[in-house]
Amino acid sequence: MTEQPTSFERPQPGVDPTDPRGALLRTSTPSHAPGAGALPAQARTGETPPAGSGTTAPDAKDRNKGGRNKDKGKNTGKNTGPDAVGTGPEHSQPAAAEPDTHRPRPAPEVVPVQPGGEQERPQADPEGERRTGQGLPLGRPTPMRRDGDRLRFVGAATRRIARGIDLDEIVMGLCRATVPTFSDAILVYLRDPLPVGDERPTGPLVLRLRRTDRIPEERDSDTGFAPLQPEPAEFAELSGLDTLGGELCEVRPGSALAEVLRGVRPVFTDTPAAHAALPELLGEGGEFVVPSGRRAILAPLRGRRRVIGAALFLRRPERIPFEPDDLLVAAQLATHSALGIDKAVLYGREAYIADELQRTMLPETLPRPTGVRLASRYLPAAETARVGGDWYDAIPLPGSRVALVVGDVMGHSMTSAAIMGQLRTTAQTLAGLDLPPQEVLHHLDEQAQRLGTDRMATCLYAVYDPVSHRITIANAGHPPPVLLHLGGRAEVLRVPPGAPIGVGGVDFEAVELDAPAGATLLLYTDGLVESRLRDVWTGIEQLREKLAATAQLTGPDHPPPLEALCDEVLDMLGPGDRDDDIALLAARFDGIAPSDVAYWFLEPEDAAPGRARRLARRALARWGMEELTDSVELLVSEVVTNAVRYATRPVTLRLLRTDVLRCEVGDDVPQLPRLRQARATDEGGRGLYLVNRLARRWGATRLSTGKVVWFELARPAAE
Numbered sequence: 132m133t134e135q136p137t138s139f140e141r142p143q144p145g146v147d148p149t150d151p152r153g154a155l156l157r158t159s160t161p162s163h164a165p166g167a168g169a170l171p172a173q174a175r176t177g178e179t180p181p182a183g184s185g186t187t188a189p190d191a192k193d194r195n196k197g198g199r200n201k202d203k204g205k206n207t208g209k210n211t212g213p214d215a216v217g218t219g220p221e222h223s224q225p226a227a228a229e230p231d232t233h234r235p236r237p238a239p240e241v242v243p244v245q246p247g248g249e250q251e252r253p254q255a256d257p258e259g260e261r262r263t264g265q266g267l268p269l270g271r272p273t274p275m276r277r278d279g280d281r282l283r284f285v286g287a288a289t290r291r292i293a294r295g296i297d298l299d300e301i302v303m304g305l306c307r308a309t310v311p312t313f314s315d316a317i318l319v320y321l322r323d324p325l326p327v328g329d330e331r332p333t334g335p336l337v338l339r340l341r342r343t344d345r346i347p348e349e350r351d352s353d354t355g356f357a358p359l360q361p362e363p364a365e366f367a368e369l370s371g372l373d374t375l376g377g378e379l380c381e382v383r384p385g386s387a388l389a390e391v392l393r394g395v396r397p398v399f400t401d402t403p404a405a406h407a408a409l410p411e412l413l414g415e416g417g418e419f420v421v422p423s424g425r426r427a428i429l430a431p432l433r434g435r436r437r438v439i440g441a442a443l444f445l446r447r448p449e450r451i452p453f454e455p456d457d458l459l460v461a462a463q464l465a466t467h468s469a470l471g472i473d474k475a476v477l478y479g480r481e482a483y484i485a486d487e488l489q490r491t492m493l494p495e496t497l498p499r500p501t502g503v504r505l506a507s508r509y510l511p512a513a514e515t516a517r518v519g520g521d522w523y524d525a526i527p528l529p530g531s532r533v534a535l536v537v538g539d540v541m542g543h544s545m546t547s548a549a550i551m552g553q554l555r556t557t558a559q560t561l562a563g564l565d566l567p568p569q570e571v572l573h574h575l576d577e578q579a580q581r582l583g584t585d586r587m588a589t590c591l592y593a594v595y596d597p598v599s600h601r602i603t604i605a606n607a608g609h610p611p612p613v614l615l616h617l618g619g620r621a622e623v624l625r626v627p628p629g630a631p632i633g634v635g636g637v638d639f640e641a642v643e644l645d646a647p648a649g650a651t652l653l654l655y656t657d658g659l660v661e662s663r664l665r666d667v668w669t670g671i672e673q674l675r676e677k678l679a680a681t682a683q684l685t686g687p688d689h690p691p692p693l694e695a696l697c698d699e700v701l702d703m704l705g706p707g708d709r710d711d712d713i714a715l716l717a718a719r720f721d722g723i724a725p726s727d728v729a730y731w732f733l734e735p736e737d738a739a740p741g742r743a744r745r746l747a748r749r750a751l752a753r754w755g756m757e758e759l760t761d762s763v764e765l766l767v768s769e770v771v772t773n774a775v776r777y778a779t780r781p782v783t784l785r786l787l788r789t790d791v792l793r794c795e796v797g798d799d800v801p802q803l804p805r806l807r808q809a810r811a812t813d814e815g816g817r818g819l820y821l822v823n824r825l826a827r828r829w830g831a832t833r834l835s836t837g838k839v840v841w842f843e844l845a846r847p848a849a850e
Contacts, residue, residue: 284312285460289467297479298325301471305442306344309464313457314428314444316345320380320412321432321440321472327480329436336382336389338412338440345445380412388412392438397430397461399453400443405429412441421445425452430465434473442468485518488545492552497525500533501789502597502723506693508701508715512543512658519543519712520551520588521656526562529832529839530795531597531723531787534562537654537716538590538632539609550586554578554632558592565834568592568605569639572632576607579633587633591626591654595646597723598787602652605641607632610657610667613675617649617690619682621675648722649690653678653700658711677703693717727754727788733771735778735798743771743784747794750786758847759792762825767794769818770840774798778837791827791843799837 288308295301298321306317323339326332382389387407391398398405400421408429409421421427422445432440442465446453489511497505505525512519520540528534536558540551557578561571571592579586591609595602604612604624608631615621624644630637646652653674660670681699685691691699697717704713729750733739744764751760767784774782778798787793806819822829822842829842 281456281460285463288313288464292464292467292471295471295475298472298475301468301475302342304471305464305468306342309444310344311346313460313464315447315450316343316445318343318413318443318445319432319440319468320442322438323379325439325472325476326437327476332437336392336438338380338382340378340380341440380414382411386411391429392431392441395431395433395438397428397458397465399425399458400427400429401425412443422448425454426450428453428458428461430461432465432469432472434469439469439472485545485548488548488552489518492548492555493522494524498527498533500525500527500597501531501787501793502721503533503595504693504719504721506697506717508697508713510658510701510713512710512712518545518548520547521658521712521714522551522555523654523714523716524555524558525716525718526559528562528565528594529797529834529841530785531789531793533595533597533718535593535595535652535654535716535718536562536590537609537656537714538588539656539658539714540586540588543712550579550582550588553582554588554590558590563832565832567641567835568594568603569641572605572607572629572639576632576635576637576639580635585633587631589631589657593652593654595652595718595720597721598728600646600648600720600722601643602646602720603641603643605629605639607639610655610660610671612655613653613671613678615651615653615678615682615690615696616647618687619679621678621682623671623675646720646722648720650720651678651690651693651696652718652720654716654718655700656712656714658713659700659704659715662710673703674700690719693719723787723789729786731784733775733782733784735775735780735782737775739775739782740768740771743767746784747786754788756788756792756847759844762844763792763794766822766825766842766844767796769821770794770796770842773804773818774800774840777802788846790846792846793841793843795839795841797834797837797839801833801837803831803833803838804840 288305291308292301292304295304302319302321305319309317318340319342320338321341322332323337380388382392387404388411391405391408400406400409401424412429413420421443426446426448428444430442430444431438432442442461444453444461489509493509494507497507499505507523509521509523520538520542522536522538522540524534524536526534526536536555538551538554538558540547540554554575557575558571561574566574572590575588575590579588588607589609590607591604591612592607593602593604593612604626606626607629609628611626611628612624613621614624626642627640629639655674657667660674661667662670665673677700678696681691681696697715700715701713729746731743731746733743744767747763747767748760751757751763771782771784774796775798777800780799783795783797785795785797787795804819806823808820819829825844826842827845829840831838831840
């Protein structure tokens with residue numbers, strides 16, 4: 132038996148899509164009886180069943196059986212006239228010959244008479260006949276009789292539930308598999324919050340209504356349109372489910388609902404314990420909405436270790452009640468759903484961990500260094516593989532410089548993400564030492580070899596200097612960057628490719644290139660340009676053309692906005708172009724004009740602090756920032772004094788006018804100064820204390836040739 136269509140699916144030919152064919156009755160028909168292997172398609176009155184449905188005229192069956200069971204397929208043993216049912220297909224009845232079209236067909240000998248029937252049904256021949264549901268209103272459910280049908284339904288339903296990978300998909304699969312085939316309505320309650328794995332809940336047991344599903348009141352059996360006559364009032368009893376209050380239900384210890392959930396097995400709601408649990412589950416008056424008799428089943432949802440919810444299966448009053456064997460069906464559905472929900476919760480936790488890991492491995496926000504604007508994007512390889520080895524970073528360096536890094540560790544797994552995090556941390560540490568780009572890659576290569584022999588990665592490390600408008604780039608097997616000039620021309624930079632990180636024993640080479648103001652540098656991983664449909668160089672050429680085309684939209688004198696440019700670059704990806712995760716870093720070079728820079732060399736002598744004060748005062752007068760003269764002279768004097776005390780080579784002094792006034796003092800001593808509280812008897816130790824109190828920000832950075840101490844002051848409001 133194939134999976135029965137629900138109210139949410141496209142109806143199958145020859146089958147009424149709204150018929151909840153759920154009353155699975157037991158029969159004595161052996162499994163090897165004719166027709167036992169498949170359920171014939173249901174046909175409407177006066178309509179011939181579709182070809183291949185397995186339903187044949189009784190006279191044809193008699194011929195095939197050699198004359199046995201000649202009366203099979205007829206309404207009674209005496210009906211032998213030309214209008215007898217046996218003259219047509221099994222489920223086809225001419226309207227002219229059957230004045231009472233709603234008269235029920237006789238039930239098989241071993242099938243009990245259903246309660247609420249219109250009349251006592253006479254017994255049929257020993258082999259029995261299929262009941263078509265005549266006597267019920269049009270579009271109402273007809274039963275499925277054999278235990279084999281029940282097993283096939285359970286198999287189809289559990290397969291549908293197993294398709295889900297997250298919580299909503301599994302709950303929806305349960306609802307759509309049972310309505311209308313097994314029940315007319317279903318309510319699914321889940322624990323709030325759902326425990327994960329072996330977690331032991333600490334709070335009270337609270338159930339939240341997760342999803343409800345039922346057959347729409349107004350459906351025609353064929354087209355899905357509203358019927359011409361209004362629906363009888365007794366058929367609309369389940370419509371009260373929409374008005375039930377209490378989305379949340381707290382299960383009190385020792386209550387009737389707690390006892391039913393503790394019992395684990397599904398129960399009919401006409402039992403005293405289940406009937407007493409309905410008001411607690413559905414709210415006040417909920418027990419009056421549930422149909423009387425065995426037309427409701429309350430099934431606890433038990434996961435691997437504890438009850439995580441409950442499902443309530445309901446049938447309309449006019450439908451055949453549930454049978455005891457239907458409790459086994461409900462138990463199977465509840466068990467498969469609960470285990471699937473348990474796995475979905477675990478999967479959700481793993482996805483959350485993966486998202487958090489990837490988020491913490493990548494920078495939350497990009498810095499705002501002087502003379503450059505930054506934008507970035509990251510896309511995982513797929514929703515089911517949310518972590519990967521791609522990363523990007525922007526690291527401020529002394530002298531208003533900035534290091535731009537992008538890398539790609541092989542694979543997109545938790546291991547790749549962990550290795551990526553270690554390499555990114557190593558790169559940040561090496562950048563803080565102000566090492567040249569090729570030296571940074573060399574140390575990263577050594578670190579990758581220490582992590583393991585199969586730890587491979589590609590990386591591109593670039594350092595941009597906004598004062599000199601130059602950029603130094605070193606590459607370790609990474610795709611080359613693309614530079615978009617202000618006029619709209621895009622070029623692929625010629626950078627030595629180098630070997631990937633982790634190979635070992637390979638020298639890396641750095642190149643220094645011009646970085647004109649207004650140009651945009653694009654760093655990316657191979658997931659952007661390489662896929663199953665194109666090679667990497669074809670993708671790089673397409674990227675270059677995309678950048679050039681985007682730049683034409685804003686004109687030759689206005690570069691495209693960075694955020695919009697990143698979005699346009701990602702739009703070049705087609706449906707089959709997402710084989711790998713993607714990291715993208717865009718840098719717009721604004722630079723610092725030479726007129727905003729003042730630079731001097733000072734000999735390490737006693738007169739150096741006085742000369743530094745005079746040079747700073749002249750620069751401030753030239754820039755119209757005389758209001759800062761007193762503060763700058765005091766701070767410059769303190770910092771230069773500390774530098775010349777220990778320096779053996781000339782000391783550098785540089786002033787930068789950007790959105791703030793920045794002062795940098797460099798010397799050849801690697802030891803960094805530390806802020807300390809001077810005692811009352813100390814003659815020194817108060818210089819950095821003054822810097823800390825008067826400056827907006829300050830810091831000290833170790834260089835390969837010494838160190839740089841810097842501080843920043845806010846520009847006057849008039850500026």
